[in-house]
Structure formats: C-alpha cells, structure tokens
Amino acid sequence: MQKINYGRLLDDKLAELKKSGEKPSLLLHACCAPCSSHTLLYLYDYFNITVYFCNPNIAPESEYIYRKNELKRLVSELGLDVKIIDEDYDSEPFYALAKGLEHLPEKSERCQKCIEYRLRKTGDMAKNLGSDYFTTTLTISPHKDCAFINECGGRLAEELGVAYLFSDFKKHEGYKHSIELSKKYNLYRQDYCGCIYSRKARENG
C-alpha cells in the first residue's frame, strides 16, 4: 500500500484555507511545550486555536503539573491569542488501558491505546465546543508512529462527526525548529515520553 504523505495533506489544507480566507476553529491536543512550540506557530495564521492539555499518561503528578505549566508559559511568552483548556490530574484511565501491556516498549499496543484515548478525548471535547477541527501535536515526534496517529484521528473523525486535521509536523524541519524554540524559550525538555513505563525504560538505558 502506498504511504500517505500527511505533511503534504496538511500543506494542501493550509493552502486551501489561505485561498478561501476562512479561519476555522481548531482544538489542538498538546502533549508538552516543546512539541507545541513549532506546531502552534505553524498553524496560528490559519486557525483560531484552542489548546487542550489532556495527558493522563504522564507520571508522576509533579511531572504532569510541570509540563502543563511550561505549556502555559510558552503560550504566554509567544504572545499568541490562544485559549488553553487543561484537565486536572487523573491517571486512572491510563492505568486501566495499560493493564497487561506494562512490559511493552514504545510504539507498541500500549502506546496505540494511550494515543487513541487522548485523541478520543480531544475529539469529544472538540464536538462539545463546536470546533471545526481537532488534531494533536504528537506527529512532531520522531519517536511516534505518524501513520497510526493520523489513521486513528481519521477514524475518530468519522465516528464523532468532527473533522480531523491530518498532519506530520516533523516536515519542513519542524522537529528541529521545536528544538531551537525550546532553547530560545528555555523550555523543559523531558527525557521520557510520559508514562511510568517509559520512564523506567529510560532509567534502565
């Protein structure tokens, strides 16, 4: 099967919006400040963006709060007119979905469930808010399965009746740009994905 170029799909959508002069609303799921930095700047001229911080996978709670506060600081320092919706810490749904999959590595079934959970929450919230689109910053990470994220978003869009914005934010040196922006704004760059299992894997080398 031919690989879909999700970066091209995003650029085609942005070109279409530019031509039409429309600026639809977008609910952007954000995993952390570094991944949001490039993504926000890339999309800002084309959408009215609301950022959604919903990441029950992150552990411990102090890490969750730190990543959330860094995201708020970034948005404030970038001076963007962007609203942020954040969830209080509740890791229970994550441990329920990860049950029996704790030993698996990154990009495994555990990660697929973790990503799907967060995308579904974002799609549900987008529907409640009446947003035109929803998407996630997660495709900027070279450690994530971009095709899976987009396929999952597309499936949920059909199910929920809210359009999903396909993306590959790594394109156009997006990941490199996020590292530069992290340096510029002195952002905290975590060295593990988020859950306790990814942290243990990092500690064990």
Ligand code: SF4
């Ligand atoms: S490694 Fe990352 S994507 Fe996978 S389950 Fe843990 S937090 Fe979720």
